[in-house]
Amino acid sequence: MHYILDEQDALEVVNQVMEEPQLNEGQNPNNAQHKHDMDAYNSWKKKDSTARGILISSMNDDIAYQYEQFETTNAIWVALKEKFGGTTVSKLRQLTIKFDTYKKVPNKPMKQHLREMSNMITELKKAGYEMTDEQQVQAVIRSLPDS
Structure with missing residues (x-):
């Protein structure tokens, strides 16, 4: 346009x-x-x-x-x-909830899991939500299965 x-x-x-x-x-x-x-x-x-x-x-x-x-x-x-356009407060909230609760699916390769998490981080950055490297690493660890 x-x-x-x-x-x-x-x-x-x-x-x-x-x-x-x-x-x-x-x-x-x-x-x-x-x-x-x-x-x-x-x-x-x-x-x-x-x-x-x-x-x-x-x-x-x-x-x-x-x-x-x-x-x-x-x-x-x-x-x-x-x-x-832009990101509303509710959309930002949805993105953060999705990211915070995201878990690795057992039959999904680790590479694909990390790519999906990276995409979510990019979406959050575009929405104005910045995370430190430490927060990103913690989120990835939290997303992994317990065993």
Whole structure:
């Protein structure tokens, strides 16, 4: 999605919101600063419209319906990120519980077991949960069968 928005020169609106410039009381609408502000706003608005169209049109209808109500690309992006991106507290909790309770299956080779644990450690790191080497070693030992 970043690539498509960048190609359409609309990527910047993902993280940017602008409000239409208002004239102060007694301010001349032909004022150079106001014209400059309006030009910047109109440029942003055009890019935002393009980006919103790209995002909405790339979604399935049932999902698009939920996001059409948002007025800016930024609002859509934030909502999508909350729903589909990043790691929520509950997801982080699930990952840590899975890692902490993971046990080696007797018929599974040790190499595969360690690879799976390594993958879980990587997932936890991506979620912002860092473990020391000692914690990782303890978790591997804890995951091994008693005998």
